[in-house]
Amino acid sequence: xxxxxxxxxxxxxxxxxxxxxxxxxxxxxxxxxxxxxxxxxxxxxxxxxxxxxxxxxxxxxxxxxxxxxxxxxxxxxxxxxxxxxxxxxxxxxxxxxxxxxxxxxxxxxxxxxxxxxxxxxxxxxxxxxxxxxxxxxxxxxxxxxxxxxxxxxxxxxxxxxxxxxxxxxxxxxxxxxxxxxxxxxxxxxxxxxxxxxxxxxxxxxxxxxxxxxxxxxxxxxxxxxxxxxxxxxxxxxxxxxxxxxxxxxxxxxxxxxxxxxxxxxxxxxxxxxxxxxxxxxxxxxxxxxxxxxxxxxxxxxxxxxxxxxxxxxxxxxxxxxxxxxxxxxxxxxxxxxxxxxxxxxxxxxxxxxxxxxxxxxxxxxxxxxxxxxxxxxxxxxxxxxxxxxxxxxxxxxxxxxxxxxxxxxxxxxxxxxxxxxxxxxxxxxxxxxxxxxxxxxxxxxxxxxxxxxxxxxxxxxxxxxxxxxxxxxxxxxxxxxxxxxxxxxxxxxxxxxxxxxxxxxxxxxxxxxxxxxxxxxxxxxxxxxxxxxxxxxxxxxxxxxxxxxxxxxxxxxxxxxxxxxxxxxxxxxxxxxxxxxxxxxxxxxxxxxxxx
Numbered sequence: 001x002x003x004x005x006x007x008x009x010x011x012x013x014x015x016x017x018x019x020x021x022x023x024x025x026x027x028x029x030x031x032x033x034x035x036x037x038x039x040x041x042x043x044x045x046x047x048x049x050x051x052x053x054x055x056x057x058x059x060x061x062x063x064x065x066x067x068x069x070x071x072x073x074x075x076x077x078x079x080x081x082x083x084x085x086x087x088x089x090x091x092x093x094x095x096x097x098x099x100x101x102x103x104x105x106x107x108x109x110x111x112x113x114x115x116x117x118x119x120x121x122x123x124x125x126x127x128x129x130x131x132x133x134x135x136x137x138x139x140x141x142x143x144x145x146x147x148x149x150x151x152x153x154x155x156x157x158x159x160x161x162x163x164x165x166x167x168x169x170x171x172x173x174x175x176x177x178x179x180x181x182x183x184x185x186x187x188x189x190x191x192x193x194x195x196x197x198x199x200x201x202x203x204x205x206x207x208x209x210x211x212x213x214x215x216x217x218x219x220x221x222x223x224x225x226x227x228x229x230x231x232x233x234x235x236x237x238x239x240x241x242x243x244x245x246x247x248x249x250x251x252x253x254x255x256x257x258x259x260x261x262x263x264x265x266x267x268x269x270x271x272x273x274x275x276x277x278x279x280x281x282x283x284x285x286x287x288x289x290x291x292x293x294x295x296x297x298x299x300x301x302x303x304x305x306x307x308x309x310x311x312x313x314x315x316x317x318x319x320x321x322x323x324x325x326x327x328x329x330x331x332x333x334x335x336x337x338x339x340x341x342x343x344x345x346x347x348x349x350x351x352x353x354x355x356x357x358x359x360x361x362x363x364x365x366x367x368x369x370x371x372x373x374x375x376x377x378x379x380x381x382x383x384x385x386x387x388x389x390x391x392x393x394x395x396x397x398x399x400x401x402x403x404x405x406x407x408x409x410x411x412x413x414x415x416x417x418x419x420x421x422x423x424x425x426x427x428x429x430x431x432x433x434x435x436x437x438x439x440x441x442x443x444x445x446x447x448x449x450x451x452x453x454x455x456x457x458x459x460x461x462x463x464x465x466x467x468x469x470x471x472x473x474x475x476x477x478x479x480x481x482x483x484x485x486x487x488x489x490x491x492x493x494x495x496x497x498x499x500x501x502x503x504x505x506x507x508x509x510x511x512x513x514x515x516x517x518x519x520x521x522x523x524x525x526x527x528x529x530x531x532x533x534x535x536x537x538x539x540x541x542x543x544x545x546x547x548x549x550x551x552x553x554x555x556x557x558x559x560x561x562x563x564x565x566x567x568x569x570x571x572x573x574x575x576x577x578x579x580x581x582x583x584x585x586x587x588x589x590x591x592x593x594x595x596x
Contacts, residue, residue, distance in 0.1 A: 253401075
């Protein structure tokens with residue numbers, strides 16, 4: 001083990017990992033820190049269950065980090081006959097609009113339609129023949145039926161308005177850049193997640209806040225069956241130890257079968273498909289959407305989207321078979337596919353690779369589906385019980401699941417665990433605010449008053465920005481900024497919406513281990529585009545000071561982050577700049593990075 005990794009491991013021993021090593025047992029061990037594992041962790045922590053969670057990478061860095069940033073009922077699942085899932089998804093969407101209003105917002109969605117009757121016969125036939133038929137373009141009649149049924153699932157009609165239909169003239173008046181062959185548009189509402197990773201971190205924080213019986217650590221992987229449970233390995237140091245548990249929950253998403261195999265249980269539960277997205281800095285395309293998500297059908301029958309988000313345009317997604325032993329990347333062929341779909345809707349708007357600021361891909365944790373076409377595979381979930389650790393521990397494997405239903409899924413997982421522990425549910429999560437959604441002001445006037453009350457040092461405008469970014473837990477961020485200079489706090493040169501003290505606070509309070517944790521998941525810096533790449537060094541210098549990285553460790557982190565940005569996200573402008581030194585980004589009161 002290198003000296004730098006020894007020092008990194010030493011720092012870890014004093015934090016989350018040490019809590020696991022000091023007491024290497026719990027009633028429940030959750031393997032997987034994506035949104036579903038985190039939801040089960042939060043729910044069990046609320047019940048007072050002794051629960052631990054480990055994630056082999058960073059929290060919310062796998063499939064959960066590759067979503068379309070939507071909270072939706074899945075209107076297209078109606079065609080597959082998945083009425084239970086749609087009903088649950090709509091209910092959970094409406095619930096999240098109330099319990100996580102800082103991150104989940106109403107999303108007006110428009111569907112361009114080219115025909116009236118297309119698909120009316122084909123859709124029922126695919127349903128009756130178990131989705132084996134060839135998809136045909138969905139016409140206005142079929143979409144009208146689907147949206148009427150979709151509205152009916154939302155009994156809480158106050159959360160989102162009902163759908164509406166518009167003929168060609170009205171549609172083109174509102175969207176003048178739409179393809180001229182558009183005959184109708186349908187408008188309905190779902191919800192958007194501006195920053196899914198931060199919502200996941202709030203779910204984690206809710207669980208950890210319940211006390212010492214709720215522990216978690218990122219960059220810790222399950223590598224085999226251990227004495228009475230699971231053999232764990234610290235990814236940074238390579239050190240291993242056994243962790244005993246009465247119940248092990250495998251919530252590792254598309255890696256579920258690989259995790260089970262490591263635990264000595266060969267399974268074939270999963271058959272995930274890859275979905276990719278690109279993020280465009282394209283003001284003309286952004287304006288063409290008129291603030292709506294454009295949700296439509298491509299020529300191959302795949303439902304795709306063009307989605308305005310935080311000043312950028314998100315385009316996705318694909319649905320391709322994927323071998324989990326291979327890298328998960330958005331390919332050049334997929335990018336060409338996205339350009340083709342944009343041209344199908346907005347034929348006069350030019351889009352090319354120069355507009356891409358970020359790309360990402362993930363694998364959906366879908367059940368094994370044989371020769372069934374990926375688009376027709378169920379998005380529902382189930383829980384499968386086995387044993388592990390010489391038969392001493394129950395193993396519950398989660399198969400399937402989607403972002404929108406994470407609360408209900410976490411509740412189902414927790415209930416399955418409670419049955420095995422012989423315990424009863426003490427409290428429910430329905431109606432319980434998530435993280436910064438607690439006491440979040442729901443009106444502009446309420447937000448203004450909150451910002452005025454908390455902006456004495458940083459200013460009301462800055463307080464309002466932080467409220468929008470973190471919800472009401474922004475109060476803790478503001479307190480940390482005030483401790484490091486308040487209004488003297490310097491904005492980042494490469495991402496002026498963030499400041500030095502804010503990044504420092506994230507480093508010390510949110511289990512940051514690597515530099516990419518900050519750029520990709522604690523902030524939206526990489527997602528929105530990092531320009532010439534100097535912000536990578538800028539944030540790296542702040543992290544080095546806050547986390548005690550040596551100069552050598554900082555160089556390793558910079559190299560690692562640049563490699564991830566290039567290989568996994570297609571970001572090319574990440575080379576170190578000749579006229580920028582990391583220390584230049586620190587505030588005047590900052591000292592040089594400490595040895596670590």
